[in-house]
Amino acid sequence: MSRDIKRIGVLTSGGDAPGMNAALRAVVRKGIFHGLRVYGISRGYEGLIHGELTEMSLGSVADIVLRGGTILKTARSAEMMTPEGQQKALEQLHKHEIDALVVIGGDGSFRGAQTLAKGIQIVGIPGTIDNDIPGTDLTIGFDTAVNTVIDAVGKIRDTATSHERTFVVEVMGRHCGNIALQAGIACGAESILVPEIPFDFDEICEKLKRGHQRGKNHSIIIVSEGAGSAYKIGEELHSRSGFDTRITILGHLQRGGNPSALDAVIAAAMGGKAVEIIMSKETNKMTAYVNQNVVSIPLDVAYGEMPPFNRELYDLANQLSI
Template sequence: MKRIGILTSGGDAPGMNAAIRAVVRKGIYHGLELYGIKYGYQGLMEGRIEKMEIGSVGDIIQRGGTMLYSARSDEFKTDAGQEKAIEQLKKFEIDGLVIIGGDGSFLGAEALTKKGFPCIGVPATIDNDIKGTDFTIGFDTALNTVIEAIDKIRDTATSHERTYIIEVMGRDAGDLALWAGLAGGAESILIPENREDFDSIVDRLKRGHQRGKRHSIILLAEGVGSAFDYGKRIEEATQLETRVTVLGYIQRGGSPTGADRVLASRLGARAMELLMNGKAGRMVGIENNQLVDYAIHDIFDKPSTVHEEMYTLSKELSI
């Protein structure tokens, strides 16, 4: 391989820039040419491709978001759209592609690989919902953003003796809510993988109030439902003043943590190594702090899991 392309796709995540930097500099170190593709698969079809030098990725490791921008594309999901993308790759004589994003992005990588174009996926999403890796790029930064919000909201909850429900992102995964809830001392954590009975949540709040507890924090993953609906039900059931905070897109921004910068650097560099070794249609990941890689089609067949020990512990500590 002589020329490698790189793009970011789907929702942005802190650490994407660190991964871009690692891919570019790892490739240049080994004598390859690197090309940045702006606006994801949409930009690929449109030929928005530029050569990248060492200086192109200078001073970006600390920046959130993605310098290559991101966009979603329904056209790329079609066979015609994929052929258009391959035409652009051939035009720029690009031999392989590193794709940084989530599971939707990996479907595109698998499609291109099946058409004979080598792709490697790098998992980057704050949801931490990609199977085949313990952590995805951006999760740790989003986790710390949520914890900071919990700490600040608890100050107000204490001052006004209220129950607060905090809704966090995660799509159909509860990792962000579970980890942040345990770290933030939440009284209840509602996640889609393990739906706690509503009556038990109410009973816990009532018991706490009876022993003199005047405020509570409940973490709710967006995949469970609307925090406003839960807030109304809880207030009616407990007669406790209840407020709702939906953190929203603040969770996707910010300078990446040290953990995310290191993870992104390791995964980005490993993706380049796989391409240089003739591998294709694979995703890099990390398990037990060791770099791993799996065929992309295999990760979709892996069962979704939640850290049951952590979930149990959160309930034990919130008595």
């Protein structure tokens, strides 16, 4: 990329994640600091296709650093998955003379961005609560989501203790059990069920019975949604153990709320790094949090193989909940 960079666009795509606004703020303000004109694109690729671009100012991102969600909104776009939709999006970028595009989202959002890499610089910022993008130790929103689960489980444990019940708590994670694992070990769950590792009902029930025999009058079981239906798991546990069992599905509660300090700091650093990548005229790059530093890596890494599930931490959780 040899031409001067004058205008950049930024959008949020896919599922929202706490910290997206902090990343957006950093892109806008650092871009303006370097003399760039920054355009916010509403509703992700759907908004891009329909020309929903607005020039951002310093004031347009004021007081959003600790706000959850995304002020740019986000939407799924079936049209963007078609060559016709991609061409419309590219035409809008050229029409508004956008030289570079920053995409805050997951790997699906990054794939959409790469279809636009025809004379447009592309930089991805990983934002997803699942922490399921290769190449980065953390994604924006993961730490907040885990802390949201821990807070909810603390409240659930109060009522579980009062009523002497077993609670099955379902958390997000269709293909990745990171939220369940981290939250489960942090809140001392009796069992953690994740899609990466098969589980045995008899083993879970035996653990519940051992706890009951030593005077434990309640239990918490964390289930990643990809491991199975919490309702079916709860019914099976009740049938096999006889314990009074209740179900709580946290759902989209995990996406909301102010970002944690860690997420806000990582998001700001990634937003700033994205502008630095653009200023250095690199393209098809992704910001990544590696060994407590934000660095630039090839965007293709996001489509690679995920690191192995942390079996050591999972085994430790089981050992601590004997």
